[in-house]
Amino acid sequence: MIRIDDLTKVVGARTLFAIDHLSIGACDKVGLIGDNGTGKTTFLRILSGLDTDYAGRVQMNDEISYLLNNLEDELGFISQRRFQQNCSGSPGEQQRLKLEHLLVDNKAFLLIDEPTSHLDIMQRKLLAKRLYSRNKGFILVSHDRDFINQTCTKIFELVNGKIEVYSGDYSFYLCEREKRYKCAEREYESYVKEKKRLLQVANAIKQQSAKVKTTPKRMGNSEARLHKMGGQQNKKKLDKQVKATLERVNQLEMKSKPYQNAAIKLNMDEREKIHSKVLIRAENLNKSFDSKVIFKNVNFAIDNTNKVALLGDNGSGKTTLLNMILNGETWTHPNLRIGYYSQLGETLDYTKTILDNVLPYSIYDQSMTRIILARLGFKTNDVFKQVNVLSDGEKAKVKLAKLLTGNFNYLVMDEPTNFLDIRAIEALEELLQGYDRPLLFVTHDVSFINNVADSLLLIENEKITGFEGNLQQYNEENEV
Known part of the structure; x- marks a missing residue:
């Protein structure tokens, strides 16, 4: 059981989060989500005891084990046990070893930061099963929505310095988020409608007050006095009604218009497109490294209209195949202009702003280019930030914006979601x-x-085999 009361974490001049009260049960399986920079890892560090620089009270009644990123001792146990890392294998092998040591103790409550890093689809699936079947609970931070959905029965969203609790899996969270959006939309429409009605009433009374007649010139003194008194009283009464109506407008609870992005179409000039059916083709393709065979007599073709996901276990040759395509080891259409995204490749000028890195290479005007940057999280004056002050996730988004707006008629992307939060x-x-x-x-x-x-x-x-459809359709057809 974890209980939090009046927890406040300040970084520099910024309050990262302020949580009034939060209880986490010993068997709760929690997915902690939120934009990059909102404090998810910091929250886990506080619960693990690694960060004590906060105000408030954190009470833990269970043994806690943790696997956190960016720590020299990445795997730790609050009970003073320490795992000494002796693995010199691939990042995926190292991650699996750390997770194995973490999961061996079925009695501890776990804190896990990005457990799916460097794991392939099958490894993630197996890890999800193990986590979900544990008797004790956990809090995990992940940007893999499918993994969260398979493992978590409760969602904590860290937003605007607060934690919003959703008592269900990620699919439930999405439904609830849509319900809350629809509710906010109805409340806003009701607010606008009532405000408009009251202003119309006030305006009508004002017009009525303005029509109160002045004293006619030929009227006698006594009659004029009576007329004036009646008119003044009536006008005073109407003005009072106007004031009361406007006060009702001011007393309305203000509702902000809920924001939802409209779909963007990133169209290219038809004259720049390739109208051939096949864009990339391999015939009897072979590849090996020393004695390790990667591909043997492989044949495949990629059509002009497809958005293709290249799938395979770690070490199966996915990045190798991308490099072979880029290096001309397969046939590609002579008019193909390939835009390539890799987390390892560097295409940014760190001395320039975000906008100056993207706009000169964009096939769109500045307005459309900035709309695309805004969708990726760079709104208004954010585009004038220097690239050298950006986080890894922000740099990845700039590279993606440069790719999406560039003068390419084919995109090749290697792990484009790495470093990105769920919103991105x-x-x-x-x-x-x-x-x-x-x-x-x-x-x-x-x-x-x-x-x-x-x-x-x-x-x-x-x-290499092809399939028409997405992964869900493939799994359904093959009963995976």
């Missing part, structure tokens, strides 16, 4: 759904695959 991933999905050119991408994010891809290339046992 959803924004990227929407932009790619409105992108009118084909693309090929690698990711282990199941939700992203299902929301963007309309076909798959699957690498397995040194072969």
Whole structure:
């Protein structure tokens, strides 16, 4: 059991979060979500005891184990046990070893930051099963929506310095979020309608007051006095009604208009598009490194209209295949202009602003370019920030904006969701759904695959097979 009272965390001059009261049960399986920079990892560090620089009270009645990012001792146990990392394998192998040591104790409440890092789809699925079947609870931070949905029965959203609690899985959270949006929309419409009605009433009374006649010139003194007294009383009464009506307007609880982005279509000039059916083709493709065979007599073709997800286990050759396509080891249409995104590649000028990195290479005007940047989180004056002050996640978004607005007729993307928070991933999905050119991408994010891809290339046992449809449709058809 964890109990939090009046917890406030300040970083510099900024209050990162202020949580009045929060209780977490010993068996609660919690997914902690929120934009990058809202304090998710800091919150876990406070619960783990690694961060004691806060105001308020945090009471823990259970043994806690943790796996947190960006720590020299990445895997820790509050009970003073320490895991000494001795793995020199790949990042995926190191992550699996850390998780194995974390999960071996089924009695501890877990705090886990980005547990799916470096894991492929099957490894994530197995990890989700193990976490969900544990007797004790956990709080995990992840940007993998499908993983959260498979493991968590409660969602904490860290937003505007507060934690909003949703008592269900991620699908429940999405439904509730939509309900809250619809409710806010109705409340705003009701507010606007009532305010308009009251202002119309006040205006009508004002007009009525203005029509109160002045004393006619030929009227006698006594009659004039009576007329004036009656008119003044009537006008005074009307003016009082106007004032009371306007006070009712001011007393209305102000409602802000809920904001929802309109869909964006990223269209290219038809003359710039390729109208050939096949854009990329491989025939009897082979690849090996020393004695390790990656591909053996592989044949495949990528059509002009497809948004293709390239899938396979870690080490199966996904990035190798992308590099072979980029290096001309497969046939590509001679008019293909490939835009390439890689988390390792560097395409930014750190001495320039965000806008100056994107706009000179954009096929769109400044207005449209800034709309795309805004969707990725760079609104108003944010575009004038220097790139050298940005976080890794923000730099990734600038690189993606540069790719999406560039003069390319085909995109190749290697792990585009890495470093992105859920809001940015959803924004990227929407932009790619409105992108009118084909693309090929690698990711282990199941939700992203299902929301963007309309076909798959699957690498397995040194072969590549194609499938028309997304991963959910593939799993249903193959009863996975």
